[in-house]
Amino acid sequence: MIIAVASGKGGTGKTTVTASLATVWDGPVLAVDLDVEEPNLHLFLQPTIEGSAPAQLTVPVVDEARCTYCGACADLCQFKAISVMGQLLLTFPEMCHGCGGCLAVCPEQAISPGQRELGEISWGKTGGGGFLSGRLRLGEAMSPPLMRQVKARLNQMLAAGGDAIIDAPPGVSCPAVNAVIDSDVILLVTEPTPFGFHDFRLAWEAFASLGKPMGTVVNRAGLGHEAIYRFCEEKGLPILAEIPYDRVIAEAYARGRIVAEVSAELQETFVSLLSQVRDLAEPGCPGQAAHA
Amino acid sequence: MHKIAITSEGPSLDDQLDPRFGRAAGFVVVDLETMATQYLDNGQSQVMAQGAGIQATELIARAGVSCLLTGFVGPKAFKALAAVGIKVGQNLEGLTVRQAVERFQAGQVEMAQAANREAGR
Numbered sequence: 317m318i319i320a321v322a323s324g325k326g327g328t329g330k331t332t333v334t335a336s337l338a339t340v341w342d343g344p345v346l347a348v349d350l351d352v353e354e355p356n357l358h359l360f361l362q363p364t365i366e367g368s369a370p371a372q373l374t375v376p377v378v379d380e381a382r383c384t385y386c387g388a389c390a391d392l393c394q395f396k397a398i399s400v401m402g403q404l405l406l407t408f409p410e411m412c413h414g415c416g417g418c419l420a421v422c423p424e425q426a427i428s429p430g431q432r433e434l435g436e437i438s439w440g441k442t443g444g445g446g447f448l449s450g451r452l453r454l455g456e457a458m459s460p461p462l463m464r465q466v467k468a469r470l471n472q473m474l475a476a477g478g479d480a481i482i483d484a485p486p487g488v489s490c491p492a493v494n495a496v497i498d499s500d501v502i503l504l505v506t507e508p509t510p511f512g513f514h515d516f517r518l519a520w521e522a523f524a525s526l527g528k529p530m531g532t533v534v535n536r537a538g539l540g541h542e543a544i545y546r547f548c549e550e551k552g553l554p555i556l557a558e559i560p561y562d563r564v565i566a567e568a569y570a571r572g573r574i575v576a577e578v579s580a581e582l583q584e585t586f587v588s589l590l591s592q593v594r595d596l597a598e599p600g601c602p603g604q605a606a607h608a
Numbered sequence: 609m610h611k612i613a614i615t616s617e618g619p620s621l622d623d624q625l626d627p628r629f630g631r632a633a634g635f636v637v638v639d640l641e642t643m644a645t646q647y648l649d650n651g652q653s654q655v656m657a658q659g660a661g662i663q664a665t666e667l668i669a670r671a672g673v674s675c676l677l678t679g680f681v682g683p684k685a686f687k688a689l690a691a692v693g694i695k696v697g698q699n700l701e702g703l704t705v706r707q708a709v710e711r712f713q714a715g716q717v718e719m720a721q722a723a724n725r726e727a728g729r
């Protein structure tokens with residue numbers, strides 16, 4: 317089972333929920349940071365890093381001696397990462413998505429694969445399970461290809477069995493959808509404030525069409541804005557856990573501690589969250605993913 | 609033959625100069641010898657998720673333009689324009705197309721050495 321922890325905006329406590337769930341998990345679990353623009357799951361889980369590899373993207377390198385400026389590559393590229401104007405060919409590697417289309421279509425074999433570094437993938441172990449994370453190079457904008465490479469490694473690491481919890485990027489943009497698309501269950505973390513509700517609603521709208529079981533975790537519960545509860549009831553979206561608004565928790569969070577470890581009660585909250593997530597993923601037929 | 613392109617909100621010399629380059633509504637192309645004008649619609653670039661500036665560069669390069677008058681140009685479009693040898697006069701927002709052309713002919717438009725806008729869409 318893969319569960320994705322997402323939120324409509326940053327700062328809702330998504331990462332601490334991910335870390336807490338990983339900590340109370342009842343079997344082998346891989347904690348995955350797919351928030352590649354700002355990975356911070358490691359700050360909570362403090363993993364021992366065992367290996368890392370650069371994440372690269374294959375971009376076109378053109379041999380102008382062979383190029384006839386026929387324009388086939390430019391016509392094909394939907395990202396305008398390669399452009400032909402008269403007797404001139406330009407490439408824009410920072411806009412290239414690495415699809416390889418231009419390499420395949422060039423009739424003169426004038427294009428060869430080059431490498432551009434997007435960032436780094438690292439992996440290791442935490443107290444109770446595995447850890448995997450991607451980090452985008454500073455100033456780099458091309459997160460989906462890096463996320464794909466993290467997910468490829470995730471699948472490798474899961475091949476031997478076990479579950480994974482993904483810390484997804486905040487928001488509802490392409491990277492956020494990318495992060496949740498292969499999961500069996502989506503957890504939406506939110507807080508009961510007007511802003512929180514606004515972004516939560518956008519996230520629900522973006523993810524509902526994926527047809528996956530979803531549940532809500534309300535962080536800082538008790539802040540007083542009730543709209544989230546009404547909305548969840550209307551949409552049949554179960555509220556799986558509520559983490560109270562509490563100074564002790566806020567301080568623990570600020571120091572990078574895992575919320576589930578703050579008190580026995582909170583630990584209980586996450587153990588119960590885990591069993592509800594399992595129920596959501598496998599309604600009525602244990603051992604078989606409902607949305608496989 | 610000396611042609612210049614001006615980003616424009618409409619097809620005529622009296623339309624307002626469009627401050628955007630990649631996502632300009634269109635381009636008025638003026639032949640400075642005959643003062644004949646031609647309009648290039650840029651609607652195709654406006655719907656692109658990325659690369660609008662490059663698409664727009666291709667459009668005006670094919671029209672044989674040697675100079676562009678506009679408001680703002682981003683770094684990727686600037687690279688493309690420089691590569692095809694199109695000079696850029698920027699920061700001309702607020703003028704009509706005709707006023708921009710007159711300023712250019714009076715030698716009052718300095719050619720830019722660098723982009724004047726951050727990368728982005």
Ligand code: SF4
Binds near residue numbers: 392411412417419
């Ligand atoms: S690899 Fe794909 S995205 Fe990159 S330049 Fe070639 S066609 Fe465009």
Ligand code: SF4
Binds near residue numbers: 382384388400
């Ligand atoms: S397809 Fe090949 S030959 Fe044609 S313009 Fe592109 S690189 Fe040159």
